[in-house]
Amino acid sequence: MRLSSSALRHPNPIPASFLRGGTSKGIFLKRAHLPTSKADWKPIFLGIMGSPDAEYGRQLDGMGGGVSSLSKICVIEPPTPEQSKRHIDIQYTFVQVGIKDDSVDYSGNCGNLTSMIGAYALDERMCPATRNEDGRARVRSLNTNTQKIIDTTFPVSESGIPILDSPEATIAGVSGQASQIVCEYIDPAGARTSKLLPTSHLTDQLDFDLPDGKHASITASLIDATNPSVFVLSDDLRKLGVDVDNYIIGKESSSLHVTKALEAIRQRGAQAMKLDPTAQAQPKIALLSLPNTDSDIPNKVDVVVHALSMGVMHKAVPMTLGLCLGVAAKVEGTLASLIVQNARQLSGSQDDLIRIKHPGGVVEVGAEISEDSKVESAKVVRTGKRLMKGVVWW
Known part of the structure; x- marks a missing residue:
């Protein structure tokens, strides 16, 4: 340079x-x-x-x-x-x-x-x-x-x-x-787009091309709180033949294929949010799953997340994305809220904080939402x- x-x-x-x-x-x-x-x-x-x-x-x-x-x-x-x-x-x-x-x-x-x-x-x-x-x-x-x-x-x-x-x-x-x-x-809402829901929808269908050239569609929640984020379900990716499980555990054989698929989804989410799809830092993309291990329910885990940052699987959830997920979990009808509701039916938790499990452990985040659905604040301990x-x- x-x-x-x-x-x-x-x-x-x-x-x-x-x-x-x-x-x-x-x-x-x-x-x-x-x-x-x-x-x-x-x-x-x-x-x-x-x-x-x-x-x-x-x-x-x-x-x-x-x-x-x-x-x-x-x-x-x-x-x-x-x-x-x-x-x-x-x-x-x-x-x-x-x-x-x-x-x-x-x-x-x-x-x-x-x-x-x-x-x-x-x-x-x-x-x-x-x-x-x-x-x-x-x-x-x-x-x-x-x-x-x-x-x-x-x-x-x-x-x-x-x-x-x-x-x-x-x-x-x-x-x-x-x-x-x-x-x-x-x-914290509308950090980049001026709206909590940049498309005005709780979920959107994103059309994209898989690395093998096949056309596909996936449901996503596009949320902008602290930072804009694209949330998709790991199960939906599995149904499309994307090898999420091996990717999560770090198998190189699946890395390139999955990374390309997730980047294609992220870019379509960025376009829907009217953001620059070529800027890898924003929006971020995260895979959401229900709690799925024997210890998750006793530990009252609400949602499992695997997040990408700059095209690489993050070893811990980026905190602005974690805060965005905490806000999304309290907005009825988003993918995050549906997962948390299902998890709490099993755990019986009624905690005001959302317990997020990520590759580095568990983090609790809080969000205050007023009666008129305005996000007053989001909070985390560091x-x-x-x-x-x-x-x-x-």
Whole structure:
């Protein structure tokens, strides 16, 4: 890639923090340390992550880790005066960086790294810490990708320093305990499309071509809450002859065929939602199943999900997709709600939280929906950790 003259003039290295948020890790930067024009960011971000790595896909020349959950950047800046009037403490832009290609995607948000925006802002003294009687602070952030507000609440010291290592919470996919970070997404519906149901339908029929050339159709729920998502049933794919089971357990013999089929479905879902079908980051696609193991019902699992991110099966559910699924499960008539209703007939659960099983374990998400069917908020618990602070070369 040819570097712009502005990027070439920009200092190298750049001050940065490397943080874990939920089940993702990423580089956190201040916008003040980047070129003024967003158009000049791309070569810097690709260099930081070590992309594109078309031959090996490992990003060994950068901070990326060869999977989408490790190829992320957050750019943080103070709020505008108008945002401050709305009690917004900080604003940030999320960046999904391609691994094998040179894509730099600003279309969506990352629910995992969002959990560390408030802690980073307090560490960097970018906003004040208001400690309540429980020893916790709440930081209200605006995600510029979706123009949505997220509150993060976490413990802080008396001097306002985030405390991230208290043994308060565990999350699937991360060993050990850490401080509880509550992420609450305010008015999460319509993050990209301005509507919870972009097509105005609870389910849609998506026509697509299978990799062998045969024409097929599948039922999908197209939901936009925190991030737009395409939900389909694993059973429906099996009926079409798609080898979902071997794909889920990682058999390479079925990988290419299934990935192509799912990408075709995702692209048709994107078109129906009036989104760019070539942008792999948004919408995401997820396979939903009823709880199906001996332990699922006793553990009151409501729905099983296998999600793809950037065309690759995710080892844990992307958090914005998990939140979207939690919202969808509470909207009568969606595929998610039908699965949850069937699962709860077996488990007897009446919990307000939706228990989602994914390859990394189980996560609970909550959604508040008003009497007039407005999604007031979606909520999830995450943990995070500081990994490094210094400078990063690009």
